[in-house]
Amino acid sequence: MKKSIVFLALFISFFTQAQQNVGFRQAPFISPIINEDNSVTFKLKAPYSKEVVVRGDWEANNGVGKMEKGTDGIWTYTSPALPSDLYMYSFLVDSVRTLDPANAFSYRDVGNLFSIMIVGKGNGDKYSVNEVPHGTVEKVWYQSKEYKTERRLTVYTPASYKSGTTKYPVLYLLHGSGGDEEAWITLGRTAQIMDNLIAEGKIEPMIVVMPNGNESKQAAPGETKENYAYRPSMSQFLPNFADGSYERAFPEIVNFIDTRYKTKAQKSQRAVAGLSMGGFHSLSISANHPDLFDYVGLFSPGTPVGRANLPNVPEFQNWEAKFLKQKEQGLKLYWIACGKTDFLYENLHKQMKIFDSVKLPYTYVESTRGHIWSNWRTYMLQFTPLLFKK
Amino acid sequence: MKKSIVFLALFISFFTQAQQNVGFRQAPFISPIINEDNSVTFKLKAPYSKEVVVRGDWEANNGVGKMEKGTDGIWTYTSPALPSDLYMYSFLVDSVRTLDPANAFSYRDVGNLFSIMIVGKGNGDKYSVNEVPHGTVEKVWYQSKEYKTERRLTVYTPASYKSGTTKYPVLYLLHGSGGDEEAWITLGRTAQIMDNLIAEGKIEPMIVVMPNGNESKQAAPGETKENYAYRPSMSQFLPNFADGSYERAFPEIVNFIDTRYKTKAQKSQRAVAGLSMGGFHSLSISANHPDLFDYVGLFSPGTPVGRANLPNVPEFQNWEAKFLKQKEQGLKLYWIACGKTDFLYENLHKQMKIFDSVKLPYTYVESTRGHIWSNWRTYMLQFTPLLFKK
Numbered sequence: 001m002k003k004s005i006v007f008l009a010l011f012i013s014f015f016t017q018a019q020q021n022v023g024f025r026q027a028p029f030i031s032p033i034i035n036e037d038n039s040v041t042f043k044l045k046a047p048y049s050k051e052v053v054v055r056g057d058w059e060a061n062n063g064v065g066k067m068e069k070g071t072d073g074i075w076t077y078t079s080p081a082l083p084s085d086l087y088m089y090s091f092l093v094d095s096v097r098t099l100d101p102a103n104a105f106s107y108r109d110v111g112n113l114f115s116i117m118i119v120g121k122g123n124g125d126k127y128s129v130n131e132v133p134h135g136t137v138e139k140v141w142y143q144s145k146e147y148k149t150e151r152r153l154t155v156y157t158p159a160s161y162k163s164g165t166t167k168y169p170v171l172y173l174l175h176g177s178g179g180d181e182e183a184w185i186t187l188g189r190t191a192q193i194m195d196n197l198i199a200e201g202k203i204e205p206m207i208v209v210m211p212n213g214n215e216s217k218q219a220a221p222g223e224t225k226e227n228y229a230y231r232p233s234m235s236q237f238l239p240n241f242a243d244g245s246y247e248r249a250f251p252e253i254v255n256f257i258d259t260r261y262k263t264k265a266q267k268s269q270r271a272v273a274g275l276s277m278g279g280f281h282s283l284s285i286s287a288n289h290p291d292l293f294d295y296v297g298l299f300s301p302g303t304p305v306g307r308a309n310l311p312n313v314p315e316f317q318n319w320e321a322k323f324l325k326q327k328e329q330g331l332k333l334y335w336i337a338c339g340k341t342d343f344l345y346e347n348l349h350k351q352m353k354i355f356d357s358v359k360l361p362y363t364y365v366e367s368t369r370g371h372i373w374s375n376w377r378t379y380m381l382q383f384t385p386l387l388f389k390k
Numbered sequence: 391m392k393k394s395i396v397f398l399a400l401f402i403s404f405f406t407q408a409q410q411n412v413g414f415r416q417a418p419f420i421s422p423i424i425n426e427d428n429s430v431t432f433k434l435k436a437p438y439s440k441e442v443v444v445r446g447d448w449e450a451n452n453g454v455g456k457m458e459k460g461t462d463g464i465w466t467y468t469s470p471a472l473p474s475d476l477y478m479y480s481f482l483v484d485s486v487r488t489l490d491p492a493n494a495f496s497y498r499d500v501g502n503l504f505s506i507m508i509v510g511k512g513n514g515d516k517y518s519v520n521e522v523p524h525g526t527v528e529k530v531w532y533q534s535k536e537y538k539t540e541r542r543l544t545v546y547t548p549a550s551y552k553s554g555t556t557k558y559p560v561l562y563l564l565h566g567s568g569g570d571e572e573a574w575i576t577l578g579r580t581a582q583i584m585d586n587l588i589a590e591g592k593i594e595p596m597i598v599v600m601p602n603g604n605e606s607k608q609a610a611p612g613e614t615k616e617n618y619a620y621r622p623s624m625s626q627f628l629p630n631f632a633d634g635s636y637e638r639a640f641p642e643i644v645n646f647i648d649t650r651y652k653t654k655a656q657k658s659q660r661a662v663a664g665l666s667m668g669g670f671h672s673l674s675i676s677a678n679h680p681d682l683f684d685y686v687g688l689f690s691p692g693t694p695v696g697r698a699n700l701p702n703v704p705e706f707q708n709w710e711a712k713f714l715k716q717k718e719q720g721l722k723l724y725w726i727a728c729g730k731t732d733f734l735y736e737n738l739h740k741q742m743k744i745f746d747s748v749k750l751p752y753t754y755v756e757s758t759r760g761h762i763w764s765n766w767r768t769y770m771l772q773f774t775p776l777l778f779k780k
Binding site: 030044045046047048049050093094095096097098099101103104105106108111112113116117118128129130131133134136137138139140141150152159162163219221222223224225227228230231232260 | 420434435436437438439440483484485486487488489491493494495496498501502503506507508518519520521523524526527528529530531540542549552553609611612613614615617618620621622650
């Protein structure tokens with residue numbers, strides 16, 4: 001016992017001395033604290049600072065909380081009770097944006113890092129790791145003929161996939177502008193949603209493929225030959241944005257997946273869905289390849305309506321004829337969801353009139369709030385139970 | 391073109407208004423800047439702050455740099471020229487620890503997040519993503535009989551693994567105290583090192599398996615049912631630390647890998663190596679299972695010497711007899727590396743005297759500096775080319 005204490009003391013002294021710049025250090029308090037009523041208490045030690053604000057993506061008070069300083073130099077703020085969800089937040093300390101130093105967990109969204117937390121007793125529980133069998137998450141590269149380079153995919157295979165010869169249906173799940181193949185698996189919590197809904201018997205076990213939808217990029221920031229010189233950017237500022245190549249090249253992703261994984265390689269066992277720019281991609285890819293997908297999901301989608309600036313390439317022409325063909329080829333579900341305050345709401349409703357004009361049957365679900373991950377995760381909970389049912 | 395600008399304006403206005411708390415925002419400058427001479431310039435806008443310091447894991451000035459404030463409220467510091475490497479750093483702004491808000495890239499080490507950067511023209515190039523074929527990285531769960539639960543592994547398979555029936559040798563790569571199955575793939579840059587050394591023909595293409603070495607944990611912080619209530623901790627403060635169960639249970643990991651992957655399932659095609667606590671594990675697992683590994687690597691290892699407090703279980707008894715048996719069973723390489731200023735240096739040298747006494751043949755490599763990732767990545771560059779050669 002005594003030796004053990006000496007050993008620990010050695011370790012601690014080592015980590016506070018030799019490696020003091022980088023070592024392990026625990027804050028003398030916990031932050032955030034999820035309270036019993038789902039309010040959240042944030043704490044930050046900043047004895048020399050004049051103003052500290054917490055900013056997050058919850059709706060109450062527009063996600064802004066003014067923290068108050070205690071005599072111990074620790075600032076505190078308690079939010080109103082929050083709906084169960086995953087949230088991201090940061091502090092502004094005398095105008096400097098910082099993560100919560102007491103919170104070890106963060107996600108990147110486009111070019112910013114955020115501290116993250118889960119408020120439970122509702123949807124947040126579906127986004128949590130629970131005691132259920134866990135699927136595998138792979139970062140895998142495929143050779144693209146279209147782009148003449150390797151490109152990176154995130155692939156989820158369900159827990160049961162590991163053994164046996166059972167074949168699985170596939171959901172292709174596409175990110176929005178500024179996103180990449182890491183977006184759905186981090187902020188989208190896809191692996192947790194799939195694990196939990198499969199364990200509850202609410203969805204068919206399926207493979208989920210999350211490609212990178214930026215035409216000029218091989219992979220997410222930090223995962224390309226630019227390494228950390230990569231400046232994350234909204235997709236519309238990247239080269240070759242919306243040039244039609246992504247729509248043209250998508251079948252090579254499907255081919256790669258059908259070759260490498262145990263898939264049910266047929267239209268009735270394939271879905272494509274995406275958020276924002278990924279919603280546009282889901283619309284355009286399924287319309288340009290009417291033989292590929294029986295299921296389509298548009299979450300807060302961009303649409304051809306409102307994109308009159310699209311280049312004059314075959315992929316972006318004759319939309320009505322393509323929708324007609326898509327309908328004729330057979331569609332089991334064309335599912336659209338949008339928040340009432342989404343900035344794309346108006347164009348989406350014009351787009352749905354075009355769907356009406358060609359009698360493309362679709363299901364429309366309207367939610368509160370706007371263009372936010374909270375909605376996209378909720379849409380996943382609603383959309384995936386509808387897939388691949390007889 | 392005009393419509394395009396309107397569309398972009400809509401997007402930008404959206405992301406600065408509706409989602410202002412969480413949206414995309416780029417700093418008006420770049421930080422860090424890797425200069426031509428490998429010095430690094432850091433910048434932080436903090437107009438209302440009194441003192442800003444950058445702290446990193448480079449050797450010059452003990453990794454501390456006092457930043458200077460410009461009239462524009464932007465603080466700047468330029469380091470001396472740094473050896474090519476991956477570095478982690480943070481800022482202290484009026485005593486508040488913050489990441490670099492202009493840098494989108496970070497890794498977690500134990501319980502802290504760090505901004506990261508790569509200084510090139512040397513080892514740092516081996517830790518970079520280059521234009522070479524990329525292997526696959528998987529997060530996969532196996533069922534443990536010993537722990538009666540699922541546990542998570544990180545598995546790297548080389549680019550050539552994707553197709554064909556070729557079988558591969560396997561390196562089991564173990565993390566240190568406070569680490570988990572994410573440590574080697576993040577700060578260890580294992581995927582990049584493997585991709586690059588394989589492309590250069592310097593190492594045999596191999597599978598690398600990175601398990602979680604904490605007896606009481608299923609997976610890394612945030613990836614267990616504790617979710618974000620997980621308080622990251624040094625391993626010696628966790629339940630069941632060093633109770634012998636990890637040594638006893640290790641063959642079930644080997645069995646899982648040999649069942650699930652295309653492995654050369656034989657002793658001559660297996661290596662085990664690890665850093666610090668993972669070095670102890672490599673020593674103890676290979677000694678307790680002398681039929682499993684022809685290659686052993688101890689990087690800045692913990693050792694039975696200096697651990698007189700180990701519990702009285704068979705796994706930690708009769709070391710000399712086990713080393714003798716291990717030698718008799720045949721060993722192709724027993725490789726040990728340590729930095730001159732490592733706090734484990736003295737005990738390691740006592741341990742090597744015990745190896746000498748039983749004539750266990752080993753190779754010893756001594757480096758500068760101490761118990762740091764810079765050394766462990768370098769040891770990987772030195773150790774892996776020695777594996778699985780005829």
